[in-house]
Amino acid sequence: MAQTFELEGTLKHLYDTQTFASGFAKREFVVEVPDGKYPQMLKFECVKDKISMLDGVSIGDSVKVAFDIRGSEYKERFYVNLNAWKLTKADGSGGSSASDDGGRHNSSFDSQFDNEPDASDDIPF
Incomplete structure (x- = not known):
């Protein structure tokens, strides 16, 4: 079982949902976390x-993210993903939350390698 981490920050960017031929879907987002001067x-x-956790948040919202760190190797290249499984607004005003953590370790990450890579690169996700 993977170790769980949590942090708070400001939602800076929401990317569009990506759906692959195998039916696998993911959506990425960026959180800015204070760290001294930088x-x-x-x-x-x-x-x-x-993915539906992101429906209730907007750019600029203070959020709290619970996540796992996932790593993989593909063609002798190594990748690290921060796999978010819970997201809430940090100010307590509700927001979107996936409060049950069931399925967070079902390793949908591993299923990324069942996808056909985009023609522009050889990365499987």
């Missing part, structure tokens, strides 16, 4: 049914 921009991804 804030950090961290990109997360939501997969499958967790």
Whole structure:
């Protein structure tokens, strides 16, 4: 079982949902986290049914993200993903939340390698 992490920051960017031929879907977003003089921009991804968590948030919202760190190797290249499985507005005003963590470790990440790569690169996701 993967270790769970949590952080708070400001939602800076929401990417469009990506759907692949195999039926796998993901949506990425960026959270800015204060870190002294140089804030950090961290990109997360939501997969499958967790994509709907992003429906209740907007750019500029303060959010709290619970996530796992997932790593993989493909053609001798290594990748790290921050797999978000819970997202809430940090100010407590409700927002979208996937409060049950069932399925967060069902490793939909692994199913990314069942997808055909885009013709412009050889990365499987």
